Amino acid sequence: MTKGYDKKKLFNGNIDCKLIDDMAQKKLGIEIKPxxxxxxxxxxxxxxxxxxNDxxxxxxAFNEASSGLALNELQELLVSTTQLLNSLFSSIDSYLQNEYYLENVPKR
Incomplete structure (x- = not known):
């Protein structure tokens, strides 16, 4: 028996809020809190x-992808991305620390 996961089946690199919701909340039962x-x-x-993706x-090219964005828009993207990751990691930590994984988990 092999332990672990196949990263090719986990996701394809295109991670957005919908995928995070599907993986964390629907499959694992982890509620993502701000x-x-x-x-x-x-x-x-x-x-x-x-x-x-582009x-x-x-x-x-990088200069093309960011050329239409003002500095404050780039900052907003950074803040939202950082806040999402902080929320996700904090929620996973709480899930593990409180042993919520021992409760009923949604079917996969």
């Missing part, structure tokens, strides 16, 4: 995913 009561903009996460697939 970290320090600070929310994030779902549209910013989608925008970051789309920019990453860069990864060579559709745009």
């Amino acid at each position: 970290y320090k009561n600070k929310s994030y903009e779902r549209k910013h996460i989608l925008q970051m995913k789309n920019i990453r 860069l990864a697939h060579g559709n745009q």
Whole structure:
């Protein structure tokens, strides 16, 4: 018996709020709560995913992908992405620390 996971089946690199919701909440039962009561903009996460895709697939160079964004817009993308990751990691930590995984988990 092999332990672990197949990262190719986990996700394909295109992570956005919908995928995080599907994986964390629906499959594992982890409720993602805002970290320090600070929310994030779902549209910013989608925008970051789309920019990453364009860069990864060579559709745009970095200077092209960011040329239409003002400095404050880039900052908003960074803040939303950081807040999402903080919220996700904090929620996973709480899930593990409180042993919620021992409770009924949604079917996979």
